[in-house]
Amino acid sequence: MFSARRRIRRTAPLVRPVRLTLIAGTAALGATLTACSGASASDSGKGAAGGAPSHETKISVNLQGSGAAPGQPVKVTLGAGKLKAVTVSPAEGDALTGRISADGRTWTSDRPAAPGTTYRVEAKDTEGGSDKAGFTTAGADKVNKLTLAPGKNTTVGVAQPLSIVFDNPVKDRAAVEKALKVSTSNNTEGSWGWLQDYSGKDRVDWRPKEYWKSGTKVTLDADLNGIDSGPSGGWFVRDYRTTFTIGANQVVKVDLDRHRLALKRDGKTVMDVPMSAGTPGGEKASWRGTAVLMAKEGTINMRSETVGLGDAYDKMVDSSMRLTWSGMYAHAAPWNAAYFGVANHSSGCVGMSDANAASLYQQVRVGDPFEITGADAKGTVAEGNGYGAWNVAWSDWQAKSALK
Numbered sequence: 001m002f003s004a005r006r007r008i009r010r011t012a013p014l015v016r017p018v019r020l021t022l023i024a025g026t027a028a029l030g031a032t033l034t035a036c037s038g039a040s041a042s043d044s045g046k047g048a049a050g051g052a053p054s055h056e057t058k059i060s061v062n063l064q065g066s067g068a069a070p071g072q073p074v075k076v077t078l079g080a081g082k083l084k085a086v087t088v089s090p091a092e093g094d095a096l097t098g099r100i101s102a103d104g105r106t107w108t109s110d111r112p113a114a115p116g117t118t119y120r121v122e123a124k125d126t127e128g129g130s131d132k133a134g135f136t137t138a139g140a141d142k143v144n145k146l147t148l149a150p151g152k153n154t155t156v157g158v159a160q161p162l163s164i165v166f167d168n169p170v171k172d173r174a175a176v177e178k179a180l181k182v183s184t185s186n187n188t189e190g191s192w193g194w195l196q197d198y199s200g201k202d203r204v205d206w207r208p209k210e211y212w213k214s215g216t217k218v219t220l221d222a223d224l225n226g227i228d229s230g231p232s233g234g235w236f237v238r239d240y241r242t243t244f245t246i247g248a249n250q251v252v253k254v255d256l257d258r259h260r261l262a263l264k265r266d267g268k269t270v271m272d273v274p275m276s277a278g279t280p281g282g283e284k285a286s287w288r289g290t291a292v293l294m295a296k297e298g299t300i301n302m303r304s305e306t307v308g309l310g311d312a313y314d315k316m317v318d319s320s321m322r323l324t325w326s327g328m329y330a331h332a333a334p335w336n337a338a339y340f341g342v343a344n345h346s347s348g349c350v351g352m353s354d355a356n357a358a359s360l361y362q363q364v365r366v367g368d369p370f371e372i373t374g375a376d377a378k379g380t381v382a383e384g385n386g387y388g389a390w391n392v393a394w395s396d397w398q399a400k401s402a403l404k
Contacts (some may be wrong), residue, residue, distance in 0.1 A: 171230025256374025
């Protein structure tokens with residue numbers, strides 16, 4: 001354990017700093033700033049040794065040494081006097097921002113110290129004195145990472161949520177949620193909600209109260225570096241940021257009872273075609289509710305065993321548009337042409353002719369909602385099965401926030 005002690009003798013106009021040493025203490029490196037012999041600013045030309053007052057500096061820092069505990073704010077305190085400025089800088093990256101207390105004695109960082117990081121501390125007081133200190137935090141024994149959607153600088157549909165899936169469990173959800181800052185170009189109202197992803201992992205989504213307005217610009221700053229996600233979760237050791245823009249107001253209406261699919265843009269119908277959805281009465285039935293277009297996957301191989309339907313099919317499928325993690329798509333299904341507009345007779349997907357599926361594929365974008373209605377369904381899209389948050393009432397969604 002060390003401490004810091006510096007003496008500065010000043011003769012106007014020269015200020016000559018003296019070497020900092022380390023001094024033992026209960027909570028860290030220190031420095032106090034005081035005026036010699038009770039001299040005030042008006043007495044600066046008086047005093048011993050030719051009238052120049054001496055000035056002793058001592059600060060204390062709550063973190064010290066080479067194994068300081070991460071995850072807590074950095075606090076820098078003066079033994080006497082008032083702070084003018086404090087800089088706490090990691091070896092790499094931006095300095096921590098912070099605030100000086102009302103009495104001028106203490107500076108506290110806005111963010112916690114990150115694990116495995118060396119910091120340099122420099123403090124200046126209102127009398128012109130200064131001092132330096134440093135510490136290194138202990139490394140993370142386990143690291144938590146995440147997958148973030150949508151991608152950076154993308155344009156998405158009006159139903160696209162911000163969605164974060166974590167590699168490891170998140171027990172301290174409030175601490176994590178506080179570090180997630182969403183800003184929009186038009187002050188869109190929204191809320192975070194915690195849920196279990198279809199993969200079984202912890203997930204948190206931010207959705208607006210209503211669909212986004214076209215043209216809205218959205219930014220997420222996930223200032224997670226230095227946050228402990230809790231037992232079995234590990235530390236976050238970096239920040240994340242993404243920006244995206246909301247595209248045209250497009251909604252796909254799927255009517256299971258009428259066997260029709262319509263694309264509406266700005267409230268006007270631009271496409272209305274026959275289709276055939278999942279066979280009712282069992283696991284082959286389609287989901288109802290609002291599903292959000294997750295990905296445009298083009299031509300893919302679809303195999304029934306991957307969705308628990310045995311060996312019912314194994315074929316290449318064109319114009320594939322994923323709606324759920326459980327395997328519900330909208331796509332071309334020319335083999336089912338006899339049922340388009342007549343009956344629901346697929347293995348759960350919404351099938352159309354080659355031409356109609358290709359046309360829809362070209363016009364929709366990731367984040368567009370597919371609003372599915374009708375009796376021939378096996379249930380409602382779950383919130384973690386793709387982006388099913390729109391099937392949760394707004395008040396119930398708000399209640400899923402860890403900061404409610």
